[in-house]
Amino acid sequence: MTIAAILEARDAHIISVNPEATVREVVALLAAQRIGAVPVVEDGRVIGILSERDIIRGLAGEGPALLDRAAGEVMTSPVISVEPGLEPLEGLTLMTRQRVRHLPVMAGEAMIGFVSIGDLVKARIEAIEREAEAMRVYIQTA
Template identity: 50%
Template sequence: MTIARIMEGRSGEIISAESGEKLRAVVARLAEHRIGAVPVMDGERVIGIFSERDLVYCIAAKGDSAFDLPVDEAMTAPAVTATSDTGVLAALSLMTKRRIRHLPIVEDGVLRGFVSIGDLVKYRIDKIEAEAEGMRQYIQAV
């Protein structure tokens, strides 16, 4: 199964930050939408990811003044990305190896989606539970 399947039921809105935007505004957006990370954009191009982890590192290094910095100075760059035809297991493997929790989905250089490791794990659990139920029904029918 591919990431495209996970993205099928979603709205087209992707919460993001713009290059040069102040951390204060980006952090407020994370809190408002109850999310842990946003892709940082330069037009339609993903140039990095800003996450809660980046915020912690930045505050530890800069203190309160961190909130007045542009997001570009705190983000993780370059962003590790995938395409919609990337398999769910391949994406999980990539995220685990790179120790990341969010993955921008990019097609021809344009951001098409943004998935978290939680999205992928939930999808796998749902699939495994459906397969287990199918096996139970098969065994009971025999």
């Protein structure tokens, strides 16, 4: 299984924001969509990611004034991304090493998806369950 297969199995719509969006607008979007991060896109290019973690750190340092700042000022950049052919376990390893929870999926310069650690963990668990079931069937028929 690859990250491309994960993307194929779900809604292809990518929620993103532009760098001029206020943090307040992004907070409302995150809450409404029940997501933890959004890519920040300018002229079709992913220039950063704004996550709940970025917002919490900013609020701790600046207080409520952060909510009126632009997403482009608060986002994490440069972006760590993956290619669609990567296996979920490799993506999880990258997330662990880089201490990130969301990755844009890039085909060249184009973002074709956005995955979270939850997406990759779910895919990994499903793969393990399929392997275990195949082993049970093999043992029963042997």
